[in-house]
Amino acid sequence: MEQKSQIDLGQLEQVAFAVQWKDDCCVLMDQTKLPGEETYLRCKDYREVVRAIKELIVRGAPAIGVAGAYAVALAAKQALQLASASEQMGFFEKATAEISAARPTASNLRWAVEQMKAVVRDRWGAGAFEMLNQHAIRIHEQDVSCNRAIAGFGAPLVVPGEVITYCNAGELATGGIGTAVGVIIEAFRRGRVSRVYVCETRPVLQGLRLTAWEMHKRGIPFTAICDNMAATVMKQRKVTAVITGADRIAANGDAANKIGTYGLAVLANHHQIPFFVAAPSSTFDLETPTGAQIPIEERSGEEIIGILRNNRPKFPLPVFNPSFDVTPSSLISAIICEKGVAKPPTQKSIADLFKG
Amino acid sequence: MEQKSQIDLGQLEQVAFAVQWKDDCCVLMDQTKLPGEETYLRCKDYREVVRAIKELIVRGAPAIGVAGAYAVALAAKQALQLASASEQMGFFEKATAEISAARPTASNLRWAVEQMKAVVRDRWGAGAFEMLNQHAIRIHEQDVSCNRAIAGFGAPLVVPGEVITYCNAGELATGGIGTAVGVIIEAFRRGRVSRVYVCETRPVLQGLRLTAWEMHKRGIPFTAICDNMAATVMKQRKVTAVITGADRIAANGDAANKIGTYGLAVLANHHQIPFFVAAPSSTFDLETPTGAQIPIEERSGEEIIGILRNNRPKFPLPVFNPSFDVTPSSLISAIICEKGVAKPPTQKSIADLFKG
Secondary structure, rough: OOOOOOOOOOHHHOOOOOEEEOOOOEEHHHHHHHHEEOOEEEEEHHHHHHHHHOOOOOHHHHHHHHHHHHHHHHHHHOOOOOOHHHHHHHHHHHHHHHHOOOOOOOOOHHHHHHHHHHOOOOOOOOOOHHHHHHHHHHHHHHHHHHHHHHHHHHHHOOOOOEEEEEOOOOOOOEEEEOOHHHHHHHHHHHOOOOEEEEEEEOOHHHHHHHHHHHHHOOOOEEEEOOOHHHHHHHHHHOOOEEOOOOOEEEEEOEEEOOOOOHHHHHHHHHHHOEEEOOHHHEEEOOOOOOOHHOOOOOOOOHHHHHHHHHOOOOOOOOOOEEEEEEEEEEOOOOOEEEEEEEEOOOOOOOOHHHOO | OOOOOOOOOOHHHHOOEEEEEEEEEEEEEEEEEEEOOEEEEEEEEEEHHHHHHHHOOOOOOHHHHHHHHHHHHHHHHHHHOOHHHHHHHHHHHHHHHHHHHHOOOOOOHHHHHHHHHHHHOOOOOOHHHHHHHHHHHHHHHHHHHHHHHHHHHHHHHOOOEEEEEEEOOOHOOOOOOHHHHHHHHHHHHOOEEEEEEEEEOOOOHHHHHHHHHHHHHHOOOOOOOOOHHHHHHHHHEEEEEEOOOOOEOOOOOOEEEEEOOOHHHHHHOOOOEEEEOOOOHHEEEEOOOOOHOOOOOOOOOOHHHHHHHOOOOOOOOOOEEEHHHHHHEEHOOOOEEOOEEEEEOOHHHHHHHHHH
């Protein structure tokens, strides 16, 4: 097999790279600084990647998967500096557990870490880092081609008009051109999208900060709205599709995604607008029967209250801050992955896609 | 008729006063500074009140109505300083038009200004200010008793459990204890509300800043959420009612209210949770047949983008910022006003309430 020391991202016609591998470093765009500043973080230590995942410097289920794979390679490199094989394997074991647990909801992270661990299972030795580095690059390349395939399957589903997207499921959320945004980019190229409504996505504003930035870079006409304006946009404008990504998809097609997605799906349903979910097959967790079994990360209330800055109350302000919600498959018109499109009956369609 | 130089607000058991009349000044709590600071603005010039309405220092349809009435009294006082009756009436005419136009969607403001103008129609003279001052106080007192009556009619409709409210329809939005919040306060007193979910209400955060502050002051258990979390709260928690205010209600029962209300009503409908609108009769505009004829104020995009503070993009970020939306009466379980409760068939129920 051809040896690669880095992935050739130059051919991808991308406008941004959430994750790169350069000179044995995992290079992450610091998404907390967008859209104001485009800065990068070079991680040599897997713990820096874990921190970056926890702090949302890198986010988006597929991007976290790719970053997690590179983190495992870094962990192996660090492990190999220890004296004995047992110390090395102990370090590596602990490190991969930490990486896997950095965020609980997305399945891609655990999927990537498990893939990586399998590479060196019973084969730990001096060559571990090389093998893992190669495999992380393959996982990254796989994500790139998944995105392309998803865009190809998804674009024809979009009836020409305006679309709504949520959070960020674009280049910043993946290794490639994005899942939901990849579909939008391809549909736009084919003249099927005239405008993209970007929901700001409280509390972290991935829509207003990241998707708006991507749309601008791509030259795709867009309008940012607050999340609570989506219903009015659906009612008043020519919205023909809502397209989002996903962080985990259960065997029955229930999909966990950024908090607010479920409500958006209910609104789309009410307005008889198709609701599409786009995600690579690594997002599917067929061992989770339904959405009810997907763990939902709750993050600090500070993410919400921070908006008040210097105008905080002098009393404690109780908040509820779930980061994700679950959209039942009954509200999803189609799930688009690189293997094809799962339409209702979704459970059977998913099983069929994953048979081969 | 008894002469009053100010309204006795001490008996209202209120925790806050959006609008007060003191020493010939209209005193407004500066709501843009809440919840961090409790400061007041003393307006001697009607133009200060107009500015305060435009800048959301005072907001909430009924409170704007009361403030607008006091502004008309101030305008009369200012007019009377001019030399001739025709100059005075010219100034007064121009001033009332400015006050009426300060914000376009709420009907209470225009209602109050028209009421005030009628007081001095064909009776302009040295006593104009006194008459108008008295009438503004009556409008204020009317709002106070409206709120009490609304609370009394609304509380029994709330099935014991948790409730969701939106924006701020409380003491800060009215002259009294609030419309939607008045119902919640009364239902809480009767043991029918165990927790209030307060939607933050982007972009101006009236929920997170104002309703949360009111709930804290009242000692009512509450949890603040982002607007996009309401669907999850409806699905997971024991929500038995959604209660909001309104800025204008058409003859058929379509209700304009803060942007996001319509989406919330769709979500309540999907989850089979009753959706209540509480508003004084001054909010009804029976000359507007349906919601389609209600003008919707669009405010500056800066209200949305301002959230990025020092992290703004270097490119122009297009946004859509409607301040209100219209909830069709078909999604409203009941409209509660001081005259009683209008249930479906709403158009007929409203007509019946307004007959007497």
